[in-house]
Amino acid sequence: MKILGIDPGLRVTGFGVIEKQGARLAYIASGTIRTPDGDLPQRLKSILSGVGEVIGTYRPDCAAIEKVFVNVNPQSTLLLGQARGAAICGLVQADLAVAEYTALQVKKAVVGHGKAHKQQVQDMVQRLLSLSGLPGTDAADALGVAICHAHSGDALKALQAFAPALGGKGLRMRGGRLVG
Template identity: 50%
Template structure:
């Protein structure tokens, strides 16, 4: 099973693809889709097209998106919400099941602590995906989101086996 993790952002949308192989996780690819400058509609289109290209190239079977937090700036929060809509739309259009996780849930799943620093998260992502090179901080966050979803899927599979 391949998991696509998405870290929504209007300027930079991080993405990471991992593969679940039993209890093991394997890094496939990661990067950042950049929206550039200009009118909002064009920027959202570039994010959508870039994310669709990632899905076609890496053929994930499921996706996970980080839930946004509310900024102090209402206009910024609204724009981030529109980018998050793109992060949900592209995998949904591809027929992927999508998990959604709060930032603290991602940190807890990857580090073990819900208020971990960004450096701690990146260290644990490197530990769980040996040899990974991040395509930027947003890509590292996207890999953490993918790892969180992978752990969720693995624990769900174990619960199903126990019940059977």
């Protein structure tokens, strides 16, 4: 299964593509989508078309994107939310299932604790994917989102195996919570 991870940003949106085969993760590609200076609609269009190009090139099976955190500057938070929305539109336009993870969830999945620094995320992404060099911060964050999604699917499947013993027919996610 190929997983596309997205780290949204108005100036720079990171992307990372990995392949999951059993418990093994393999690096496919990563990079950034940079928007030109200018008005907001053109920048959002760049993100939308850039995500479409990445999907067309690497043909992922599913996607995961980082959730926006609330910033001290409300204007920055709104702009980041619009960039994230443009990226999500590109993903769903290609009929990809989209999972969403907070930065805390991504850091826990990649580094082991939610207060990890960007350098720690970069180092662990490099190790987990056996990369010859350190990925850029935006690409590393996007690869981290993809890794988080790869591991989250395993955890859900493991929990579903126990559902019949607990009297449930199966488990699924609803509103970010596991329900039977």
